[in-house]
Amino acid sequence: MKVLVVGANGQIGKQATEFLHDYDEHHVRAMVRKEEQLNEFKEKGIEAVLADLEGSVDQLTQAAEGCDAVIFAAGSGGQTGADKTLLIDLDGAIKMVEAAEKAGVERFLMVSALQAHNRDNWNEKIRHYYVAKHYADKALVASSLNHTIVRPGGLLNEPGTGKIKVADDLPERATIPREDVARVLVASLNQEKTFNRGFDLLSGDQSIEVALNSL
C-alpha cells in the first residue's frame, strides 16, 4: 500500500512514517507543512510532500494523489487556541477526507481520542477538543471511504509495550504510549476487522495482532 501520513512531523505521525518506511509491503509519503520538515524526511530517503491543512482541498487532493490510504495523525496540539482546533482538528480533517475521496484513495485511518464517540464521557477540561474530534469522525463515517477510527487514551511518550486493549467502548480513563498507537495504525491498514469502524485503544495485555483480530 502507498500510504500518505498527514501530520508526519507530529509525534505519532513521525513514528508511523518510520515504521511504514521499514516495511517492504508499504510505501509511505509524509505530508508536512514546512520546508525544513520536508528536507528532514527526504534526507532519510522518505518521500515527502508539502501541504497545509489550512489550505485548499485541491492542494490536499494533490498531496494524496496516487495513495491507497491516508493516516490522519495531525492535530493542532495543546499549545494553540481553540480557533486552531476548529481549523485543523475539525475543518482540516474533513477537508482531508474530501481530498482523499477526490484523489481516489480507498482507506482512511483517523487518529481520534478515547470516547470521542460518546458525548457523555468527554473530559470537561478539553470538551471543545472532543467536539472537534467527534464531528470530524462523523464526517469520515459519512464519507465513501473505507475508514478506521482509532481512539487512543492519554498519550504517553514512553517506549511502546506492543500490548494493547481494544473495544467499542473503554470508558475508563487510561493511557497508551504513542509508539503503540503508531503500530496499531500501521497494523490496521490491511486488517479487515478494523474496516469501516472505530474502536477505543488503551495499553493492555494482548499483542496488537491478537487484539485487532478480536474486533
Added chain:
Amino acid sequence: MKVLVVGANGQIGKQATEFLHDYDEHHVRAMVRKEEQLNEFKEKGIEAVLADLEGSVDQLTQAAEGCDAVIFAAGSGGQTGADKTLLIDLDGAIKMVEAAEKAGVERFLMVSALQAHNRDNWNEKIRHYYVAKHYADKALVASSLNHTIVRPGGLLNEPGTGKIKVADDLPERATIPREDVARVLVASLNQEKTFNRGFDLLSGDQSIEVALNSL
C-alpha cells in the same frame, strides 16, 4: 405553529420571540439559560423554559416537547473564546437538532452566516466561526427535519427596513438589520419555498414576502 426560540435572550432571538407572540396563528416558547431571563419573558406573558445548550440532549428534548418548529438563534457571541464556539455554535446547535428529532419537532430554522456553505469565501478573521456554522448547518441538512438555513450578512442593530434580497449565493460582503432577520425567520415558518434549503440574506429592495416567494 408552536415555536421554540433557542437563544431567545439574544438580539435576533428576542425580536423573533416578540414577533411570534404578536401573531395569533403562532405560539412561542422562549428557551433561555438564566432564571432572570425566564422571568423577563414570563412577565411579558410569554411562555419560557430554562435549558442550556451545554447541557444534555435529554434536557434540550424536554424543552422542545410539544413544539412544531425550532428557531435556532443562539450563538456564543463575539466576547467568548473559540472553545465556546465549538461548544455552543457547533455542538450546541447539533444537540438541538438531535433534541428536535427526539421531541418530534418537524421544522428547524437555523440562523447561520452569509456564505457559511462556501468555504472559499469565509472571512479570514473569524474563519473558525465559519467552520462551526458550516458543520452545524451540514448536520441539520443530514437530519430528518424539514430545515431552513438562513444565512444573513453583517448584522446591524438599526431598525429593519422590511426590504431584503435572498439567493443561494450572495458573495458580496454586505449587511442587514437584525430586526429584518427576525422577520424573515418568522415569515419562513410556513413558507414552502424555504423548506429543506438554505439561502444567503442581505438588505435589498424586495418585501420579505415577495423575496421568499422568489426562492
